[in-house]
Amino acid sequence: MTAAPVAAAPPQRVAWIDRARGIALVAMIVYHFSFDLSMFGHVSWNVAQGSLWRGFAIAIAASFIALSGLSLALSTRDGVNWPAFMRRLGLIVAAAAAVTIGTWAAMPYPVTFGILHAIAVFSVLALLFLRAPMWVLLITAVVVFALPQVYQSEAFSAPLLYPLGLDPTPIPSFDYEPVFPWFAAMLAGIALSRVVPVPRGAIATDALARMGRHSLVIYLLHQPILMGGLIAAGYLGIV
Template sequence: MSEATSIPRPRTMRIPALDIVRSLALCMMVVFHFVFDLEMFGHVPPSTATTGFWRALAVTTAGSFLFLAGVSLYLAHGEGIRWRAFGRRLAILLAAALAVTIGTYLVFPQAFVFFGILHSIALCSLLGLAVLRLPALLIAALAIVVFYAPDYATSDLFNARIWWWTGLQNVTPTTMDYEPIFPWFAPFLAGLAAAKAAAAMGLWARLGNDTPPRTLRVVAWPGQHSLIIYLLHQPVLIGLVGGVTFLIR
């Protein structure tokens, strides 16, 4: 089966399984940020959210979002790049990323988000277009190279702030969320490669479903509105944790 016949058309068909996975990633994100906020308000010991299990959860969650973004890029543009749709989505991502930067700068000026998950997804999406037509195996190999690049390619040449988006500098930025291209382009490429391989096996055609069962629709709903939930969940959590903290102290 060809790639063209194995990809559901993005304008008329959703894939509930992907929305459910996005919902799971969102749940992981909310749980982590709840613990992060508990630490910020002094309810758990310092460094709780940045070490051990909670650090692993944060990395897994970010990697999941980037992997899914790679899958989505292929599903949306595997038959040919739809430039208008791509430009619209990119504009929304950039606007949301800018809102996160401005919001965190106003509240946490010493550790504001200058290249977080949304910034990374936006740039990875642009870079992903350059490799969209490569064979899945070659994209997967490139993902491995990107993942290990920081172990071999870091240099003082990248220490200027303008290059921190690369992740190849020898200084550690102070920021609340940081997913530079190296190594975070790797899970995006892995998602792209996996989506392409799945298309060749006809998986997307089998998973595509316009009318999933009601239970699946409920579970998938958060995944269909992931950007809105991403933008709103932290203000809500901080308000709740901060409000309860104010009342009990």
């Protein structure tokens, strides 16, 4: 008698991480829509210059990078699944390249090391720290964060060194998260994975969790949709 096949366990996820990523996406959309309204001259505030807006943008980017570190640490607790890691890395690299090409064609300053580029590079660098003691994570994070505040040099002005973030006069960019200081956020996410509860359960179906599970697609599409909508509204005389 043939034994009945064992049913596969239903997929599980950490719901609060999906929701946290969804919240970061909502904040990002609010920021970029405000930026677009300012750029097209529909509002009086200057998102590009305001310190509060800049702080908002930093908090959003740091959230995405830290959540990436947290997710990477959780997914590699039993070792690195290299095929899955390389697939994810390749997808992020391809998306980053699309952002560079798109901004080169449509914006005055192309994004050459934005948040997707950073997450791709940081994911590789983070492999060195996945099993590091907590004190190593924290000390490295502090050094990475503080270094550009105390040391910069024209020696880092070469284009190949642009991702390091130690050039005192970096080229203009609408999105720039270099290794120093932004890799500190990735290290913070890895450290966070060791101290916060990460219960896995049934896949959450609320809107924020759904957004969090499709963050890359939303990231790539939201600006073309927002800017396209504002351009169309301008032609129609709505704004």
